[in-house]
Amino acid sequence: MAKTCVITGASRGIGRAIAITLSKREDIANIILISRTKEGLAETANKMNKEKHIECYAMDLTNYQDVEKVIASVGNRFGTIDYLLNVAGYANPKSLLETSIENWETTYKVNVHSIFYITKEVVKFMKRTGGKILNVASTAGSSARPGWLAYASSKAAIISMSQTLSEELSEYGILVYCISPGRCATELRRILAPDEDQSTIMQPEHVGEVVDHLLSDTGICLDGQNIVVRKQVTKPINQSINKKELTEQSM
Numbered sequence: 001m002a003k004t005c006v007i008t009g010a011s012r013g014i015g016r017a018i019a020i021t022l023s024k025r026e027d028i029a030n031i032i033l034i035s036r037t038k039e040g041l042a043e044t045a046n047k048m049n050k051e052k053h054i055e056c057y058a059m060d061l062t063n064y065q066d067v068e069k070v071i072a073s074v075g076n077r078f079g080t081i082d083y084l085l086n087v088a089g090y091a092n093p094k095s096l097l098e099t100s101i102e103n104w105e106t107t108y109k110v111n112v113h114s115i116f117y118i119t120k121e122v123v124k125f126m127k128r129t130g131g132k133i134l135n136v137a138s139t140a141g142s143s144a145r146p147g148w149l150a151y152a153s154s155k156a157a158i159i160s161m162s163q164t165l166s167e168e169l170s171e172y173g174i175l176v177y178c179i180s181p182g183r184c185a186t187e188l189r190r191i192l193a194p195d196e197d198q199s200t201i202m203q204p205e206h207v208g209e210v211v212d213h214l215l216s217d218t219g220i221c222l223d224g225q226n227i228v229v230r231k232q233v234t235k236p237i238n239q240s241i242n243k244k245e246l247t248e249q250s251m
Contacts, residue, residue, distance in 0.1 A: 002029030004078040006071070006122065008061060008114075009088030011040025013186035014136065016047070017204035018085055021212050023048035028083070032074050035088065036060055061088055061114035068121055075125035082131045083215060084122045086115045086158075089136065091188060093148040104150045111154035116161070123169065130173025132215055132223075135162045137180045139228055155180070159226045166224035175223040177214050181207050182230025202231040 005022060009015035010033035022028055030053045033041050038058035045054045055074075059066045075081055090110035092103055119133060126133075140148055141155025162178035169176060183189065183201045210229050213219050 001027075003027050003082035004030040004032070004074065004080065005083035005085065006032040006034065006074065006081055006118075007085040007087060008034045008118065009086075009136075010044050011035035011037040012044075013188065014181065014184060014204045014207050015085075015087035016040075016044045017208035018087060018211050019044050020047050021205070021208035022083075022085075022215070023052050023054075025212070025215075029053060030074075030078055031055075032057065032070075034059065034061065034070070061118065062109045064114075064117050067114070067118050071118065071121040071125075075122070079125075080129045080131070081122050081125045082129070084119065084126070084131070084133045085211065086119065086133070086135045088114065089138075091148075091151045093151055095147045096149055099150055107150040107154050108157075111151070112157045112161070115158060119165070123172070123174065126174055127169075127172035132175045132177065133165070133169075134177040134179065134211060134214060137162070137178050137226065139180045139182045139230065142180060142226060142228075162226070163224055175220070177219070177223050177227065178225070179207070179210060179214070179227045179229050182228065202229070206231070 005028050007015060007019050010019045015035065019031065019033055023031060031048070033044060033054065033056045035041050036058060038056070041056040041058055045056055048054060057070050059070070061067060071081070088110065090107055092107065094103060115135060122133070135158050137158040138155040140152040141159050145152035159178055159180065162176050166176040181202065184204060184207060186204060189198065207229055214222060
């Protein structure tokens with residue numbers, strides 16, 4: 001049966017890599033890409049399997065009326081939504097005393113509130129036939145991260161939300177996954193760590209491969225867990241890792 005997949009944050013980075021990877025799957029026929037950047041979405045779609053039905057929606061996920069309209073349109077036209085990939089995220093790391101209420105609220109609106117709302121709207125359709133939801137958190141959400149209070153705590157909320165929904169939605173045959181990527185070569189990472197050699201860390205395509213596995217039949221026993229995805233940092237035996245590097249390993 002041809003399946004329908006919704007991917008947020010699909011204009012770049014991990015979201016783009018996931019979209020490209022999933023477009024190669026035989027079971028997915030319809031792929032809905034959502035992001036704020038129209039040009040980025042077009043570039044993602046251009047890299048995907050052209051045999052798929054691809055729709056792009058450039059919109060702000062914190063505009064809940066737009067989210068409701070798009071999901072209702074997709075669900076009604078295709079009968080259900082089989083996969084929801086919540087990849088979109090926001091980060092502007094500051095220490096406690098430097099974090100403004102505007103920064104805090106924006107971080108939570110994008111990283112938590114928007115995921116809550118789009119998931120709720122998708123489940124209205126998904127509960128008819130079952131499906132899979134995958135939320136992208138971060139290793140920052142499961143360890144102390146000084147200077148990243150808003151971001152780290154918002155990702156911790158996603159981990160908890162995923163675990164709760166995994167049990168709550170099981171009665172509908174819906175599986176909920178949560179992955180926490182470590183350092184990954186994305187545009188955001190380049191801004192946060194401009195001097196880092198991105199060729200030495202995990203690539204977005206690696207995360208895409210993990211997501212592809214989780215959405216397959218073989219990933220059925222991994223729901224409800226916080227799955228850490230990262231490339232192991234290797235150092236020569238006599239070379240120490242300083243405190244700053246330890247802090248950055250899981251961003």
